[in-house]
Amino acid sequence: MNMQSIMVRRNKVVVEQGQSSLSEVLLATATKNLEALGFMFSPELLTELRTMEDSQFISFYTKLIPILKNAVGAHVEYKPMYPNFPTSVMEAEEAELYLNAIIHYYTNLLPFEEKRERFPLFEKTNLRMLQLASIKDFYQIIRGLISAKTSLSATDQAEVLWSIRNSSDVSTVLPEEIPMKETIAFVVATLLTEGKMNVNEISHYFKTATDVLRLAVALSEGDVSLAGTTKFKKFKRSERRFLLTLLDRMKNPTEDMLKYKGQWIRLGEILHPGEYKNNFQNAYQAFTIIRNNETFPTFSSKVEKALADSNLEEAVRLLSKRPGELARRLDHLLRLSDLPEVVINPFREVASEVSTAVLLQVKTHFQTRNSDQPIRVIFPKGNVAKAVGIENQLPVIPENICLAIVDICEKVLIERFSQLPPLGKVYIEPSLKNMNVPFSQRSASKTLKTLVRGSKFEIPEGNTIRFFTWWKQGANERIDVDLSAMLFDENFLFVDHISYTNLTSTKFRAWHSGDIVDAPNGAAEFIDIDIPSFTQNGGRYIMMQLYTYTEQFYCDMPECFAGWMMRKHPGTGEIFEPRTVENKVDIAAKSRIAIPVILDLVERKVIWCDLSLTNHPQFYNNVEGNLPSTTLMLMSMTSLVKPNLYELFRIHGEARGTLVNEIDDADTIFAMDQGITPFDLEKIMSEFL
Template sequence: MRNTVYLRRNRKLIVHPGHSRLPRTYIATAMKNIEYLGFTFSKELMEVLQTLSIETFTELYHQLVMDLKSLIGANVNFKPMYPNFPKQVMLASEAELYVNAILHYVTFQLPEHVALERFPLLDQVDLKVIDLGSLADFDQNMRNLIGAKGSISELDRVDIELVILMYDDLSTVLPDEIPMKENVGFVVGALLKYEKANIKHIAKYMTTATDVLRLVVALSDGDVSLATNTKFRKFKRPERRLLLELLEQCGNRIEDMLRYKNRWIRLGEILHPAEYKNKYEGCKEAFDILRNNKPFATFGGRVEHVLRMQDTSLAADLLKNRAGEFARRLDQLLRINEDFTPVVEKFAEVAEQISTPVLLQVMAHFGHRHERHDLRTFFPKGNVGNAVAIPNILPDIEAAACETIVQTCKSTLITRFAELPSLGDVYVDARLKQYVMPFSQRSASKALRTIVRGSRLEMPEGDTIRFFLWWKEGTVGGKHTGRVDIDLSAVMYDEHWQYVEHISYTNLRSNKYKAAHSGDITSAPFGACEFIDLDIPSVVKYGGRYVVASLNSFTEQPYCDLPECFAGWMMRKHPNSGEVFEPSTVMDRIDIAADTRIAIPVILDLVEREVIWCDLALQKHPHFYNNVEGNQKGMVLMGKAMTSLIKPNLYDLFMLHAAARGRIVEDADRAQTVFSVSEGITPFDISRIMAEFIA
């Protein structure tokens, strides 16, 4: 189980050297077989595998193949409506395509086609290397994940919970501090769940009333981000005492509880603090104020009062006591008063008290503040990957103020990073400008590669992008899904986001350029799949630039209620060679499991040959037909938002570290520390970046 997690997260395996000599044919056969899946072994891993017995190696190999197939989607049977796709669709008459579709809609039976023998795969594939790992490295990765400076995904939480369950001694994976408060609630909840903690172990993590609330939510299987309400479970008396003890030790208790007043009132009805005589007096006072609406002056109320008077200098004086809040309100303060000097100077006085993630975001915001974009894009807190785009109507701010703030953030961060260990000679790949810093991964989906929303990935060589979708209907939580029809679509737009054409079940092929859909399958009792091929040069030649890949739940089930649903894309140089689904050509695969009915996994920029990672979910659009045509407005808005997104990037982060604790070199071969897309520390090392570099 540990290697399953390690392989998925780091593409490494823990293999303990044996005392045997494995025949070379076993290694060679295994490597040839996983080559079909797009993977190979590193030299170091091969050397250790050769010391294993045949029995040990065979057991490891079978588990490895299962894990690799699951990662890329090769663990299911892909049977498209047209088995000789794409050629079969491109050559069929309109009448044949129409009749086949109608017969399928009426009978749910697929048309009978003979699958012709396909020419072997002609594409040369760059194999992904599986390296030799170690228990210490695995533990450090989990420690980094728990100590991350940003929110983590649901899959991250599953991995952490598994480690907490497996380990008797958690000292190697539990950090002294858990800076991200959402992670505190989840981790402490898991420790209590598996009876691996007491108040002495967990009290150091719980410093605010909201920390205790997140713990209660975690113990109730709710959303620790607190973006949605949770139905609290009933707690046993020892649990109630523990929660009240944790709450009693928290400072600034009442003001913190007022932020989530109604939830605390509901929780108070479960905890019953008044039952305990001469104990938890602070808790009793807090609940009394909340329940009876007694007056209580809060810091936020004082700040709002001063801002209504438009006294930015006094507001800045107040906010100096809470530096993080000062940073978040900085733009608002600068919009109120033209004389920015007092505010900027007071911000500089407290900058060293502000957390690294906030400083990085402030630096990026004011670094691009003067640029005029049509939209401002936000990713709301919660477990669904949603984006909100609003018109950018922010008034201008003095360029001098923006520049001063950027320099304040930069100098503060360099001073902070200089206290970390030396990096020596450092190479920073300029392509990292295209990758967004990982601050919030709470709604990230499980994927072959973990990527931050808004990042732009270079397309490998090849002219054909092949999207794929696989889903299955069945029983979930004791209830059958009924018939499930998921539709794969690709919508093309020009450089100004004007509609060009779409490929979907309503339009199986283009008469303008090379693009085809494998056929609309409307039920999936044994699993079903759909594919779309797009020939990049022909789309660009016709005037297309952006392609939005989308999935629509035609039968209205949310993806979270399906047994399985995933999508991805392949790069094919010779689309009519090899099988329709060739595992070795899979570039990315992503689980579709959000509580929504429309998903946008990626957007393609065919002119720049980039894949923009979206992992977004849209709510049902109010149109009668749930198809791609009925969701044009939402898709264009999301497309414009994601392609104009301004977020802190990894290049700037790593350059700050290089300036603070290293010497920048121009050649990766001469560097002791490499930050790059494909070697050294990469954008996919998210837990390490969040723990060690956003520090």
Template sequence: MRNIIYLRRNRKLIVQPGQHRLPQKYIATAMKNMEYLGFTFSKPLMEVLQTMSVDEFLGMYQQLVQDLKSLVGEHVNFKPMYPNFPQQVMIARDAELYVNAILHYVTLELPEHAPMERIPLLDQVDLEIIDLGNPEDFTQIIRNLIQAKVSISESEKEDIEWVIETYDDLSTVLPGEIPLKENVGFVVGALLKYEKANIKLIGKYMKTATDVLRLAVALSGGDVSLAANTKFRKFKRAERRLLLDLLEQCGNRVEDMLRHKNRWIRLGEILHPAEYKNKYDGCKEAFDILRNNKPYETFGGKVENALRDKDTLLAVDILKDRAGEFARRLDHLLRINEDFSPVIEKFAEIAVHVSTPVLLQVMAHFSHRNERHELRTFFPKGNVAKAIAIPNTLPDIATEACETIVQTCKNTLMNRFSELPPLGDVYVDARLRQYVMPFSQRSASKALRTIVRGSRLEMPEGDTIRFFLWWKEGKVDGIYTGRVDIDLSAVMYDEHWQYIEHISYTNLRSAKYKAAHSGDITSAPSGACEFIDIDIPSVVKYGGRYIVASLNSFTEQPYCDLPECFAGWMMRKHPNSGEVFEPSSVVDRIDIAADTRIAIPVILDLVEREVIWCDLALQMHPNYYNNVEGNQKGMVLMGKAMTSLTKPNLYDLFMLHAVSRGRIVEHADSAQTVFSVNEGVTPFELSKIMAEFIA
């Protein structure tokens, strides 16, 4: 399991050197076979593999191939309705396509087709290198995830939990501090689950009443971000005492508990603090205030009253003791008073106490504050990847104020980063401007590459992009899904987001462009798949620019209730060569497992030849059926939001580190530290970025 996680996260393997001499033909054969999947070995890894016995190597290789197949999607059988796609669809008569579809809808059987000869794959693929790793590096990855200052995804939590369950000695894994409160609840919950915790160990992590609430949520299998309500389970007496002990040691209990009043009241009904006559007096008092609505003036209430009265000076005076809250309300404070000087001066005083993630977001926000984008886009907290886009009606703020705030953030960050170890000569790739900083990964899906929502990835060479979808129906937690029909669609828009055409089960091929669908399969007891091919030059030639790829659960099951569902895309220079699904040409693959019925994995900008990573769940407001035609309004809104998104980028982050900790050079070859898309520290090493650079 350790190598499975290591391979997925860093494309590395831990292999212990042996005392043997493996015949070279075994490594050569393995590497040749792995080319089919798009991977190869690095020289250091080959050198260690050569010291293994034949049996050891074969055991390692068989597991590796299985893991690589799962990464790219080759672990399942791809059998589209038209196996000779795309040529078969393009040359078929309309009547033939119509009759085949009707027969399948009635019988659920696929039409029989005589096989057509397919020439071998002509595309030349850049192989991804699997490198040699070590236990210390793997442990550091997990430690980085635990001490990240931003939220992490469910797959990252699964990896942390496996380590907590498996490792006997967690001293090298657990940091002295867990900065993010969500991670505190999850990690401590896992420690308790596997009986590897005591009050001394976990007490240092639990500092507020909300920390205790998150722990109770984690122990109940709920959402530690607190974005969704949790039904608390019945706790054992020892667990109740532990939660009350932790709550009793927290300062400022009442105000913290009032933020989540109703949840605390429900939790109090389970904890029963009144049962303990001579203990937990602080807890009893807090629950009494909550249950009986006794008056209690909170910090938040004072701030809201001041803002409501537009008393900026009073609001600033209250907020100055909570730097992070001050920074988050900075825009509001500047909007309610034309005299911005007192606000900016106080922010300059307290900026040193604001966390790095918040400073970076404030800096990016005010750098683009007066740009007149049509929409403001937000990603709400929670485990489902939703985006909210609203009209941008914010009034402008004085340019001088924005520039001063940006400079204050930069100076504070550079002073902070300058205390970190030096980087020497540093190269920063300008393409990193297209990659968003990882501030919120809690709703990110498991994927071939870990990418931050809103990032723009360059398309590889080739004129045809091929989307793919695979899903399966069956039993999940003992409950049968029933028939499952997931539809793959691609909608084309011009540069102004005016609809041009779509490719879906209702329109298998374009009348204008070179675009085709592999056929609509409506049941998947053994798994089913769909493909869409789009020829990029043919769309651009006639005014097309954006393509939104979408998945619609026609039979209404949410993706989280399916045994398996994933999607992705390939870039093909010769679409009729090779098999329909060629694993070596897979650029990205993403698991679709959110509690939603509509998903938008990516949006394409064909003019810029960029893939905009979305990983979004779209709310369903169809006219009748859950299909692409019924969700046009939502897709256009999300398309406009994601293509105009302004978020802090990795180039700005790494440049701050470069200026503060090293000397900038123009070429990667002459640098000691490289930040780039393809080498050195890359945008896909999120655990490293979150722990070491957003710190």
């Protein structure tokens, strides 16, 4: 990783201004090569590049190209089983395909097929424009990530950590405030480990016992979301004293520690608080209580007792002391109450203390509370990208009550946003209604286009979807990754699949490039699906899937990624054409099944999933063995309702400016490809939430 790779992920490039004049031939050649990868220089960037000496530009170019190749997946060689795919699969008899597969399974040999000359790519593509950026822009991006009010992805965290480690002055990247607890943990752990700041300079970040636990987890390179268990390292004596000092300063750490009792007990075995009981009596007492299972009344136990005693007013009174918890439990409380004002009025009084993210989620929930969606979707906390779909059995809450909650949230948000700098005249592109707000990117994968789960965007022009995957195994084990596509009709009924067990569809024009089961030097698989043949025969949804047949987790593989292309003329160009790649995602979750995207071909929308599933142990890990769970996943993701960017920006616009209908009249633009876009996640997370 380097500064340039961090910026390229945002379609920006940092260049040093030159004092010469660049050869036009050299610049034109480089520009042509970039086009083959699907990129181009912006006019401002071209102007800056022209000031470089030839040697300076060559150095810049040779560093940039590998980054761009990696971004689209062009850094590896693609050798599918049938090098003339899709033609060779289309022309082969079923028996021939079967025999070729059997021979490969027993010998690892691929069918002999001389590669035919392919006609050059016969279609125009939309190039990604690389914009000019400065080192100052780089620092702003990193500060934006650290300032984000939501969790960061592993890729974002890695970029922050690289920037801290390679910064001679951390004040250039550190903001005045770090609002997200998880971010505090890994940032402070890095500052301490790298010797960038001392303990006195960072102690003010820690407000609760859980903050201290997260720091201990971060120092041990564990999961700072605390969703999983951590094997704590053997801390130095100075580190033990520092952690105990932070904990001892907390007014009442015991209740907070009980939330993660098991992890605190394991941490206590490392910290040995008994050795310091005279110095840190508060911390020692808290450890003693949790270790000895002593009775300790907690806030949650008091709330649950009040609810068990049917004392709703007491439960609401208690929860009002913690407005965020009250907001999250509104639905449950309203279902218990015969007098909704007992719940609504206290919420109105404390709503201004609830975070923006929670208010937006509560607002959206009650706006769609009584919809007839059959499925409710739940995303469990943690680093693995999973979704759980459950039947929607919630009883109806009267619409006037739902609207009262929505109105409270709206008024509080408008008042809050009105305190921010004015935006002037604001234009918001309607398509942003399909783009979700980035509340949690914790388990988001590294992608060419960074998106939020459940977001929907237009499928580009073209008649053929081409899925692809590439993976490589380690030196001592075989890894077999299988690319599959499941096809459903508009009623979510399964109609067909394309996989290693079904290379050619008998119902539609769809083909698989062949099942490769060994990848010491890397292996690739492709799937082509002709859209008209699918939709004209009652098809609607296509779910892209990857399975590890050999049962390894993706996170344990040297490399695995997947993506999709839109091809207008699939018989032209190479099988893998970088400039036709719509998105590429690194598959690295602790899972064995990945679902990158779902395509709705009737609405011509891509539904971004970036999800992972576990396999059912009683079945082979393939498409047939996971049919029930994937059908549920399809229904869940297509019915998912989350706060969208249009609503978020609309409230900002009303609070901070004037909404206009024409983009040319606007001072501030929110759109898919102009002004502030859905891909400016660090800006959205730090400045608009």
